[in-house]
Amino acid sequence: MNKVAIVMGSTSDWPTMQNAAKMLREMGVEFEAKVVSAHRTPDRLTEFAVTAAEQGFDVIIAGAGGAAHLPGMIAAHTHLPVLGCPVRSSQLSGMDSLLSIVQMPKGVAVGTLAIGDAGAANAGLLAAQIIALHDDTVRQNIINFRAAQTEKVLASADLELPE
Ligand SMILES: Nc1c(C(=O)O)ncn1[C@@H]1O[C@H](COP(=O)(O)O)[C@@H](O)[C@H]1O
Numbered sequence: 001m002n003k004v005a006i007v008m009g010s011t012s013d014w015p016t017m018q019n020a021a022k023m024l025r026e027m028g029v030e031f032e033a034k035v036v037s038a039h040r041t042p043d044r045l046t047e048f049a050v051t052a053a054e055q056g057f058d059v060i061i062a063g064a065g066g067a068a069h070l071p072g073m074i075a076a077h078t079h080l081p082v083l084g085c086p087v088r089s090s091q092l093s094g095m096d097s098l099l100s101i102v103q104m105p106k107g108v109a110v111g112t113l114a115i116g117d118a119g120a121a122n123a124g125l126l127a128a129q130i131i132a133l134h135d136d137t138v139r140q141n142i143i144n145f146r147a148a149q150t151e152k153v154l155a156s157a158d159l160e161l162p163e
Pocket residue numbers: 008009010011012013036037038039040063064065066067068069070071087
């Protein structure tokens with residue numbers, strides 16, 4: 001069974017990162033979620049990232065806020081694809097998180113998603129799309145999800161201006 005790791009710098013990131021977990025569950029992808037911090041638990045980060053492939057993970061979703069070094073440091077230790085989620089910060093609304101994650105040096109890649117809940121949900125979707133390359137059930141779940149989403153938009157009523 002293919003599985004995805006969701007790691008985040010703090011439990012305070014979980015309300016955002018839950019959106020990735022919910023999307024993976026909807027797509028039928030197994031996942032594990034845990035707190036790993038480059039700053040506060042550097043040894044745990046190294047151990048997790050170095051052993052992630054042998055633990056059976058195929059994709060890593062890493063979310064952090066502020067000085068968000070977590071996704072890049074994980075990518076430095078593994079060949080697995082890393083999807084970075086900038087969590088909205090209290091001081092700079094997540095611009096700091098975004099810029100910390102997105103501007104990786106050439107040769108070490110992090111796929112950066114949008115700030116906040118929608119970005120985290122899309123990280124889950126993108127991870128599922130990677131898994132779907134080799135998993136027919138997940139592929140069909142994604143196709144069904146996208147078709148239902150399109151149907152819902154097409155079925156929405158015309159917009160009226162209130163009196
Ligand atoms: N950016 C990082 C890292 C890291 O990059 O390793 N570790 C924790 N943090 C971030 O600090 C913020 C505040 O954390 P607290 O709420 O625990 O004070 C969180 O958004 C977390 O991701």
